[in-house]
Amino acid sequence: MTVIIWDHRAGLLGADKQATQSDLVRRVTKIRRIRDHLCAAAGDWDQAQEMFKWFEDGANPAEAPPCIRHKEDWVAFVAITPDKRVLKYERSPLPMDFTEAAVSDGWYVFGSGRDFAIGALAAGADIYTALDIVARFCCNCGNGHDIFSIHE
Secondary structure (H helix, E strand, O other), X not given: OOEXXXXXXXXXXXXXXXXXXXXXXXXXXXXXXXXXXXXXXXXXXXXXXXXXXXXXXOOOHHHOOHHHHOOOOOEEEEEEOOOOOEEEEOOOOOOEXXXXXXXXXXXXXXXXXXXXXXXXXXXXXXXXXXXXXXXXXXXXXXXXXXXXXXXX
């Protein structure tokens, strides 16, 4: 389970570090810089690796990994472009563009900790505080966090 937060105004992408396999908790980095994009994944960690590799190889829709269309297991993948467009892939090799929502709200959030993060951000928290609040209240998120800047 995961929380991914894109702070559109600050140009920061943050994610918790918890990966859970049954009752075992692992520490992972869910954000990567690929082809000048900031990318993050939520969902099945093995399938997330397929999505990172596919995006690294150019994200050709005809070469999308099978997991992208799987109906039972899933992965949600976001790519933030250098000009701060928010492109989310979930069950399709064609991205959904959530840039308008990110510009309007100031952020874009997904994952199991989404509701906690949205509440924190809507109340005026910055990305650092929002990630801390999610870790405190969402049992499926935590184990530290990473924050990457689009400007680096």
